[in-house]
Amino acid sequence: xxxxxxxxxxxxxxxxxxxxxxxxxxxxxxxxxxxxxxxxxxxxxxxxxxxxxxxxxxxxxxxxxxxxxxxxxxxxxxxxxxxxxxxxxxxxxxxxxxxxxxxxxxxxxxxxxxxxxxxxxxxxxxxxxxxxxxxxxxxxxxxxxxxxxxxxxxxxxxxxxxxxxxxxxxxxxxxxxxxxxxxxxxxxxxxxxxxxxxxxxxxxxxxxxxxxxxxxxxxxxxxxxxxxxxxxxxxxxxxxxxxxxxxxxxxxxxxxxxxxxxxxxxxxxxxxxxxxxxxxxxxxxxxxxxxxxxxxxxxxxxxxxxxxxxxxxxxxxxxxxxxxxxxxxxxxxxxxxxxxxxxxxxxxxxxxxxxxxxxxxxxxxxxxxxxxxxxxxxxxxxxxxxxxxxxxxxxxxxxxxxxxxxxxxxxxxxxxxxxxxxxxxxxxxxxxxxxxxxxxxxxxxxxxxxxxxxxxxxxxxxxxxxxxxxxxxxxxxxxxxxxxxxxxxxxxxxxxx
Amino acid sequence: xxxxxxxxxxxxxxxxxxxxxxxxxxxxxxxxxxxxxxxxxxxxxxxxxxxxxxxxxxxxxxxxxxxxxxxxxxxxxxxxxxxxxxxxxxxxxxxxxxxxxxxxxxxxxxxxxxxxxxxxxxxxxxxxxxxxxxxxxxxxxxxxxxxxxxxxxxxxxxxxxxxxxxxxxxxxxxxxxxxxxxxxxxxxxxxxxxxxxxxxxxxxxxxxxxxxxxxxxxxxxxxxxxxxxxxxxxxxxxxxxxxxxxxxxxxxxxxxxxxxxxxxxxxxxxxxxxxxxxxxxxxxxxxxxxxxxxxxxxxxxxxxxxxxxxxxxxxxxxxxxxxxxxxxxxxxxxxxxxxxxxxxxxxxxxxxxxxxxxxxxxxxxxxxxxxxxxxxxxxxxxxxxxxxxxxxxxxxxxxxxxxxxxxxxxxxxxxxxxxxxxxxxxxxxxxxxxxxxxxxxxxxxxxxxxxxxxxxxxxxxxxxxxxxxxxxxxxxxxxxxxxxxxxxxxxxxxxxx
Numbered sequence: 003x004x005x006x007x008x009x010x011x012x013x014x015x016x017x018x019x020x021x022x023x024x025x026x027x028x029x030x031x032x033x034x035x036x037x038x039x040x041x042x043x044x045x046x047x048x049x050x051x052x053x054x055x056x057x058x059x060x061x062x063x064x065x066x067x068x069x070x071x072x073x074x075x076x077x078x079x080x081x082x083x084x085x086x087x088x089x090x091x092x093x094x095x096x097x098x099x100x101x102x103x104x105x106x107x108x109x110x111x112x113x114x115x116x117x118x119x120x121x122x123x124x125x126x127x128x129x130x131x132x133x134x135x136x137x138x139x140x141x142x143x144x145x146x147x148x149x150x151x152x153x154x155x156x157x158x159x160x161x162x163x164x165x166x167x168x169x170x171x172x173x174x175x176x177x178x179x180x181x182x183x184x185x186x187x188x189x190x191x192x193x194x195x196x197x198x199x200x201x202x203x204x205x206x207x208x209x210x211x212x213x214x215x216x217x218x219x220x221x222x223x224x225x226x227x228x229x230x231x232x233x234x235x236x237x238x239x240x241x242x243x244x245x246x247x248x249x250x251x252x253x254x255x256x257x258x259x260x261x262x263x264x265x266x267x268x269x270x271x272x273x274x275x276x277x278x279x280x281x282x283x284x285x286x287x288x289x290x291x292x293x294x295x296x297x298x299x300x301x302x303x304x305x306x307x308x309x310x311x312x313x314x315x316x317x318x319x320x321x322x323x324x325x326x327x328x329x330x331x332x333x334x335x336x337x338x339x340x341x342x343x344x345x346x347x348x349x350x351x352x353x354x355x356x357x358x359x360x361x362x363x364x365x366x367x368x369x370x371x372x373x374x375x376x377x378x379x380x381x382x383x384x385x386x387x388x389x390x391x392x393x394x395x396x397x398x399x400x401x402x403x404x405x406x407x408x409x410x411x412x413x414x415x416x417x418x419x420x421x422x423x424x425x426x427x428x429x430x431x432x433x434x435x436x437x438x439x440x441x442x443x444x445x446x447x448x449x450x451x452x453x454x455x456x457x458x459x460x461x462x463x464x465x466x467x468x469x470x471x472x473x474x475x476x477x478x479x480x481x482x483x484x485x486x487x488x489x490x491x492x493x494x495x496x497x498x499x
Numbered sequence: 500x501x502x503x504x505x506x507x508x509x510x511x512x513x514x515x516x517x518x519x520x521x522x523x524x525x526x527x528x529x530x531x532x533x534x535x536x537x538x539x540x541x542x543x544x545x546x547x548x549x550x551x552x553x554x555x556x557x558x559x560x561x562x563x564x565x566x567x568x569x570x571x572x573x574x575x576x577x578x579x580x581x582x583x584x585x586x587x588x589x590x591x592x593x594x595x596x597x598x599x600x601x602x603x604x605x606x607x608x609x610x611x612x613x614x615x616x617x618x619x620x621x622x623x624x625x626x627x628x629x630x631x632x633x634x635x636x637x638x639x640x641x642x643x644x645x646x647x648x649x650x651x652x653x654x655x656x657x658x659x660x661x662x663x664x665x666x667x668x669x670x671x672x673x674x675x676x677x678x679x680x681x682x683x684x685x686x687x688x689x690x691x692x693x694x695x696x697x698x699x700x701x702x703x704x705x706x707x708x709x710x711x712x713x714x715x716x717x718x719x720x721x722x723x724x725x726x727x728x729x730x731x732x733x734x735x736x737x738x739x740x741x742x743x744x745x746x747x748x749x750x751x752x753x754x755x756x757x758x759x760x761x762x763x764x765x766x767x768x769x770x771x772x773x774x775x776x777x778x779x780x781x782x783x784x785x786x787x788x789x790x791x792x793x794x795x796x797x798x799x800x801x802x803x804x805x806x807x808x809x810x811x812x813x814x815x816x817x818x819x820x821x822x823x824x825x826x827x828x829x830x831x832x833x834x835x836x837x838x839x840x841x842x843x844x845x846x847x848x849x850x851x852x853x854x855x856x857x858x859x860x861x862x863x864x865x866x867x868x869x870x871x872x873x874x875x876x877x878x879x880x881x882x883x884x885x886x887x888x889x890x891x892x893x894x895x896x897x898x899x900x901x902x903x904x905x906x907x908x909x910x911x912x913x914x915x916x917x918x919x920x921x922x923x924x925x926x927x928x929x930x931x932x933x934x935x936x937x938x939x940x941x942x943x944x945x946x947x948x949x950x951x952x953x954x955x956x957x958x959x960x961x962x963x964x965x966x967x968x969x970x971x972x973x974x975x976x977x978x979x980x981x982x983x984x985x986x987x988x989x990x991x992x993x994x995x996x
Contacts, residue, residue: 055817065827174786289667289671290667337834
């Protein structure tokens with residue numbers, strides 16, 4: 003009963019509670035790390051809501067090998083050459099890691115909205131993109147923990163004044179801060195709208211009043227601990243469940259591949275002449291694309307030995323090497339496997355005016371990973387939508403998306419495999435894996451057809467390229483590229499953010 | 500004899516030679532890749548010397564998984580927040596990879612010199628830094644291949660005019676290009692001085708006249724092939740040589756550690772009060788450091804259980820998390836092992852105004868790697884100089900360098916190990932490795948003494964911190980940091996580049 007009478011007691015209790023929670027946080031975090039649980043902690047909040055101080059309280063209790071902090075600055079204009087979410091995709095947690103956003107994508111939207119750089123009717127597009135982002139991470143096992151820190155208007159004013167009084171900290175309070183302060187009520191209304199729009203069951207917001215910083219720290223600790231504990235319990239339960247048996251799920255839809263007609267081989271002299279003029283054309287266009295700031299994503303998929311490399315080579319011959327980059331996509335590295343499967347592709351997404359050429363791509367998810375059983379049925383089935391969402395985002399940003407499926411028949415592949423095998427200079431190009439893949443031709447064909455069916459979109463169309471005649475394939479891929487670039491140069495597409 | 504009479508024959512011959520060399524380049528490159536040989540190809544040159552085109556000719560023959568291109572732009576002012584060579588260290592080749600510089604550090608120096616942003620007497624410092632960079636890579640097995648592409652003055656003029664005549668390419672010729680063209684002769688003199696200053700036997704320049712682009716391509720191919728073949732022969736010879744037997748090389752110099760005096764434990768109340776005032780002070784200073792744009796590198800080394808973590812925690816408590824970052828240094832990853840051992844640290848070197856805290860550091864090379872035989876004697880012996888060179892560069896850039904060795908005696912370590920072992924909340928902190936390291940205490944002590952002897956410099960001094968009393972150690976590390984920061988704030992150090 004002494005607690006109630008001693009005036010120092012509540013303070014002492016709070017202190018002990020903080021200490022215990024800090025220790026508990028360390029314990030839970032290490033367990034989450036050991037179980038390879040990734041977590042994303044988003045800390046948004048009003049100005050002077052002590053985000054930095056509170057974030058530091060959390061970081062101090064966490065093993066420095068287990069976390070990263072990404073700070074979002076609305077002023078980082080150089081990042082506007084990338085799609086809105088690019089910087090966040092580049093900063094998603096690896097398994098076992100906690101990623102903190104010291105302000106995140108929400109802040110960029112709120113700030114643009116408050117500064118009238120974003121109209122009310124454009125808002126939902128951005129909330130939608132963020133929802134998709136969080137959903138994709140959640141489906142991949144990331145625990146998403148979101149805080150919005152508030153401070154009462156009166157207290158905010160006091161904190162600003164205290165900073166201003168000290169000559170060493172006065173620079174931290176800007177006229178924008180005071181303007182935002184005067185608009186406290188309408189700004190909070192916008193925050194409420196944001197919370198309303200972005201609170202799915204797995205990524206609900208928790209608002210914390212930071213009037214009493216110690217109390218706020220306690221709330222922060224408690225919430226993170228609770229969420230990590232839940233994630234740990236879920237993960238342990240999952241580990242006890244045997245994995246679902248993998249069965250082949252056939253595709254019964256439209257068969258695009260069998261409709262492909264192969265023409266007779268092109269005349270070599272005609273090919274050489276055509277190629278030369280097309281290469282000159284593409285070189286010119288690339289300069290225009292560069293100066294117009296249009297990003298270009300090119301995807302080359304196709305059967306083994308269909309001639310992807312040769313097509314890419316003919317395309318880039320003569321292009322300034324500063325304008326393009328080739329990403330050869332092989333089996334993912336250990337680091338890549340510890341992230342969402344789209345992470346490694348997001349990292350390579352081109353900035354304005356650059357051309358990124360993917361030699362194989364994210365479509366591996368619904369091709370080799372599906373056919374060889376490298377991911378679960380659930381995983382590849384949901385990835386059509388994930389891929390469509392990513393390509394939509396790129397298209398919204400003004401990216402030209404060009405996707406090729408280089409098609410040959412089974413006999414042509416066999417001929418080319420044998421030719422490679424017998425040519426000492428080309429033997430390195432063929433591996434046992436190529437022969438193995440060949441045995442599953444029918445499954446691959448189904449997977450290709452389903453992929454085209456589900457991911458052929460007006461802003462990201464597939465072009466199926468008959469490649470039995472390599473010369474024709476090379477000309478056609480360049481022609482399609484020229485056409486698409488010319489189209490993009492005519493259109494006008496500048497996103498708000 | 501038909502060669503001499505048929506006017507088309509020389510052209511035909513050139514074409515065949517190019518084709519053969521292109522194939523040969525592919526073969527040699529794949530062999531170098533298989534042998535894990537890293538190579539750095541630097542392509543510098545005059546304006547309109549067709550660098551892009553020639554580089555592309557090389558890239559087209561190389562497996563896209565085996566190379567990277569880094570383009571240097573003098574206009575990228577945002578990179579000036581990092582030391583001059585930072586961007587190049589971030590783009591060094593992994594083993595088996597070829598890194599191309601489409602213009603490199605030389606261009607930055609030449610450009611600044613030509614534009615009078617660099618005085619003649621500052622030049623040699625930069626040549627020296629580049630020489631050190633190349634020497635460090637060379638010692639680590641990187642084949643360094645450097646080209647300077649030239650074009651006769653008359654031909655340069657013609658190429659500019661051709662570009663200008665076409666409305667689609669005219670923007671590529673700037674007034675700076677023409678100015679540089681008028682100063683052709685003095686510029687070439689500067690190039691000659693550069694070549695004179697930066698041609699060690701392992702990284703000699705090869706100048707190529709690009710008047711005839713096909714001939715230039717042939718020269719480029721031939722040179723790269725020749726150098727890669729040499730590297731391959733050398734690597735094969737090395738593989739046949741048995742590795743040198745590792746023997747412990749004792750250190751006989753000054754014994755810094757045994758001079759350390761441990762004081763009696765600090766009074767806890769005094770500690771708390773002192774800590775509080777020091778933390779307030781450091782928080783203020785960090786804001787000044789931030790606004791003055793001073794980068795800070797902090798290195799915490801010490802015996803296991805000496806209390807590094809606790810010191811770091813007390814330092815950063817209350818500091819804005821956006822101002823500092825902690826790099827915990829553990830065993831290198833596979834990717835890190837495929838680079839020069841300093842590469843992973845260069846990546847974390849702070850930009851202006853930021854504090855990077857290394858929990859363990861590059862000194863691991865001369866401590867754990869030396870003692871445990873994880874690198875050869877030759878490797879750790881040369882690393883004192885490599886480390887000194889890196890720290891000098893940072894200091895030249897205006898970086899505050901603060902290095903701590905946290906010292907305890909052997910008995911104190913045993914006590915702390917046992918305490919950890921018996922505390923369920925701290926048990927995770929102690930591993931079998933800690934116990935193993937402890938057995939080699941004497942070797943470690945020698946290594947520490949030699950490290951301090953060889954890397955204690957006025958611009959990067961070591962502070963040996965007696966840490967038997969953890970409270971004293973925490974206060975002393977913060978005090979030293981405050982002192983160093985105040986000193987840096989008074990000095991003025993802005994590098995030319």
